[in-house]
Amino acid sequence: xxxxxxxxxxxxxxxxxxxxxxxxxxxxxxxxxxxxxxxxxxxxxxxxxxxxxxxxxxxxxxxxxxxxxxxxxxxxxxxxxxxxxxxxxxxxxxxxxxxxxxxxxxxxxxxxxx
Amino acid sequence: xxxxxxxxxxxxxxxxxxxxxxxxxxxxxxxxxxxxxxxxxxxxxxxxxxxxxxxxxxxxxxxxxxxxxxxxxxxxxxxxxxxxxxxxxxxxxxxxxxxxxxxxxxxxxxxxxx
Numbered sequence: 001x002x003x004x005x006x007x008x009x010x011x012x013x014x015x016x017x018x019x020x021x022x023x024x025x026x027x028x029x030x031x032x033x034x035x036x037x038x039x040x041x042x043x044x045x046x047x048x049x050x051x052x053x054x055x056x057x058x059x060x061x062x063x064x065x066x067x068x069x070x071x072x073x074x075x076x077x078x079x080x081x082x083x084x085x086x087x088x089x090x091x092x093x094x095x096x097x098x099x100x101x102x103x104x105x106x107x108x109x110x111x112x113x114x
Numbered sequence: 115x116x117x118x119x120x121x122x123x124x125x126x127x128x129x130x131x132x133x134x135x136x137x138x139x140x141x142x143x144x145x146x147x148x149x150x151x152x153x154x155x156x157x158x159x160x161x162x163x164x165x166x167x168x169x170x171x172x173x174x175x176x177x178x179x180x181x182x183x184x185x186x187x188x189x190x191x192x193x194x195x196x197x198x199x200x201x202x203x204x205x206x207x208x209x210x211x212x213x214x215x216x217x218x219x220x221x222x223x224x225x226x227x228x
Contacts, residue, residue, distance in 0.1 A: 004157075033215075042218060042220045042221060043158075043218045048215065050214050090157050090158065092158075096214075099146075099165065100163060101209075101216070102146070102148055102163055102216075103158075103160075103216055104160065105150075105157035105158040106157050107156055108155075108157045
């Protein structure tokens with residue numbers, strides 16, 4: 001089974017702090033994704049990566065950056081956390097080897113910025 | 115662009131009732147279709163998928179058939195249980211477009227009462 005793990009389930013940070021959210025997958029997937037999920041707004045794609053050191057902006061990249069130094073790990077960085085970044089953050093991975101690109105999700109990190 | 119429209123919730127059913135959650139899509143290519151389930155406080159789990167017209171995906175008593183003529187992928191279950199209470203998301207990956215991303219519907223909250 002595919003396993004996607006995220007470094008924290010719950011995180012509380014202060015405004016202005018630099019925040020790192022880590023995601024690791026164990027299935028050699030080439031594609032990895034970061035979403036945020038907010039009530040009434042559904043899932044919104046922040047960034048994704050289709051290869052090591054490659055990244056592409058999603059729908060809402062402002063205020064975020066990402067890093068992918070190794071194939072299995074994809075990090076989301078909040079350079080200066082703000083209260084409007086309080087949200088549930090979901091990481092996912094996928095592979096074209098399946099032919100259908102279904103994504104496998106981690107358990108999520110609920111981030112609160114105070 | 116691609117889009118997924120799913121039945122608005124919330125949906126409340128009694129245990130052992132029949133479930134249908136409607137999902138229709140618009141895509142420029144030949145999409146693969148998915149249903150995901152999200153239990154409270156968790157990430158999304160792939161429930162079932164279908165990769166071509168007339169395919170039926172099934173898992174845990176849930177079924178959905180890929181209907182190209184009506185561009186639909188409705189989720190059905192003959193007898194729901196309290197443990198099926200969750201949010202259900204319909205999604206597609208369009209191999210004619212950016213094959214690495216999924217387009218999600220807005221989600222349907224299902225509550226099953228004992």
